[in-house]
Amino acid sequence: MSIAAGTATTVARRRAWSGAQGLTSPGIVIPIVVIAAATIVAIFGPLLAPYDPDLPDLSQFFVGPAGGHLLGYDGQGRDVLSRLLVGARTSMIGPLAVTVLCMSTGSLLAVAAAWRGGLLDTVLSSGLDILFAFPGILLAVLSAAVFGAGLIAPVLALSVAYTPYVARVLRGAALRERAQQYVAALEVQGASGVAICFRHLLPNMAGLIVAQATTLFGYAMVDLAAISYLGLGVQPPTADWGVMVAENQQGIIQGYPIPSLAAGICIVLVVVAFNILGERLYERSETRR
């Protein structure tokens, strides 16, 4: 039996996957950059736009990029780039409203159901299950039909449609937290249910809540863009990415795809950024346990 000198060998042939990427990994940084850019544009759009987004140049319908108009003119002679920059605002505000409404209602319902358990939990869960049956877009279309077009009705409708999903996911996390021994210790100390829920349960679910909110923003954006595309949301002549996709459709057939596609690409970029970020944040929140 020979005694060989020890040599360092790596047992695994693949790199150890730590289960979550650091905050500086490309999977997180790139989406954040995209989202930050979109947010800045949404806030400062009108200031950044080189031209008036609503002022048509009647001699230039569907003209390609030329002379200072980086993306050309749209079907009504307006500068496409300016409309994109200004349109970011309405395209992002709607999803923001949906996200805020859903996450707040959803978290409250989830925590209440998890804390009380019993009848409240059963009733809430069943009620939410019923709402689950309605797809968001359908409800939004119906609400537009009932209340008229505009941003408010679809936003409310989508909030109603998404809340059950959020509540369901958060309820699972809330139940897990509630079962932890520190919650029992606080109960024995005499802390009130409300205090425990707000000071302990929710903060410990923060990672998951942020991840959910991020993903939700992306979905809401697609749905609202679709609603606007259908003419039931933001109304023309207001600049809005969804509206722009619709009103410039003719351009694609006529050989000028840029106005319509550019708006579509903006939507896709931001939505994908939110989805990827949401997934990465979710992974991190799960592996942190």
Next chain:
Amino acid sequence: MAEPILEVKGLRKEFGPLVAVDDVSFSLPEGGSLAIVGESGSGKTTVAKMIVGLERPTAGVIRACGADRSLPPRSTRERRRRGREVQIVFQDPYTSLDPRQTGEATIDEVLRLHRGWDRDRRRERIKQLADLVGLDDRQMRALPRSLSGGQRQRVAIARALAAEPRVLILDESVAALDVSIQAQVLNLLADIHDETQVSYLCISHDLAVVRQLTQETVVMWRGRVVERGTTAQVLDDPQDDYTRRLRASVPRPGWKPPGHTVAPAAV
């Protein structure tokens, strides 16, 4: 004879058809230290939970500090009041602290619950408690994930003591700790017992820990009390078969495991 600080009579708990606790009675004298010994399924943890109001007894009487607490408290105010009488330190140092709260914040929260003190008075008390359990400033300001199991248990003990309870229930509080750390915490608990006159109810399966920490013992098996007496009596001269078997199963120098037994046909 003075009234016991904690008294339990005919306690019973049913979970559907399963009787987890069956006619359990014992009393803890003020300043004393009583152990409930048992293994899994004995019902000892359920008894502890009923005493602190986390489970509702099916029948029986629980009295602590002269007041009845046979049923779980109905209001938060009542829960808080009872928290000043009986507190509990759980077994698992990894889930018994809020991972987002420093030790300081954890104890501060409890002090705010029970006392209307201003910030300075609270800070003073936190320092006192930290000294009592042997934690320095740095450890008190750290989050649980930077603390070891033993340090976390110290925070949990300090949190329980912040309510200034008359009775402290130690629910397998040292079972999850390394041997060398366990010894530190056992010494600490003995010191606290001497300094604060708090009474201990020690729930444990570890007979050596029970010997070290308690004066009287009650042995539970499958929900029932099968033996009781002073700790020395119960451990040196067990009368009940189960207690004997328990005693004989503890490894020590020269010990050989009993010849292997056939597993019962039922699970």
Next chain:
Amino acid sequence: MSPSASLLEVESLTVRLPIEGGMREVLHGVSLEIRPGESVGLVGESGSGKSMTARAIDRILPPGAAVSGQIRFGGRDVMSLGGADLKKFRGEVAMIFQDPRAHTNPVRRIGDFMTEALCTNQGVSKQDASRRAVALLKDVGIEDGERRLHQYPHELSGGLLQRVMIATALLTKPRLLLADEPTTALDVTTQAEVVGILDTLRSDLGLAMLFITHNLELAAAICDRTIVMYAGQVVEVRQSNRLHDEPLHPYTAALTAARPSIERTAPRLLAIAGRPLSAFEAPETECAFAPRCPYAQDVCRRARPSLVELDGGMTRCVRASDLVGHMELSAHG
């Protein structure tokens, strides 16, 4: 190979794992040997590296681990085994764990996973494998084996499931059993039964065993030899019957002294300050235990001590020859 040659030889095993951004040592220069049919206890607290040692031997280290040193089983180098040789190795070295439920698939019946290794690795027919399984279940004290084969893990209690795991481990007729805290999660009465079963089966089958536990008394009671680990290193190797009264290392003495006694109440337990360290937390220029050792002197802080023979055992304490027989072993004086 002569009968007294080692079954398992571990030499200067050093393992590093990716922890918090860097490669950190969890085992440092661990060397041990097990002879055929011998039972060896491996005792340590958190961070001692006892579990990691077993995993290294069984080739189930976490991904990304860097290993140096040698592990030889039956003369063959374990680290370089592959394919059919590795399969054969897995039949010869069996491992049981602390939590049987974490290592069983809840949707598979007991009979299925018990016979799996035999059927796939050794080409035994399902019928034969089942027959052998029932016979082994009987050996571990489960009489109605036929019925048990059809049950799911959740239908069995912890103690029962652990017995099933022992039976499963023995099905392939291994020569070495690695038991990683197999009774830590069990009641003490169940522990006594399970340990009794292991003892009987071991001697019947001539099986060697590495029994890992944090319980010094348990290891000393059922193992011929006990190895004590601290901070990723072996600090003592001793015949079990001499370990309790005459330990060769202050850490072993400290573990013995720190335990409360079931027979007496001590006014105060002999607890040493500080906490057990992992290999990467221990200082490299002195004895890992020196910061906490009540007998530490300057000589202990000059260099990392090596493992030396003493009085039939081994110790990593430079002061051992002075200290043996004079260390405080209990709070009772």
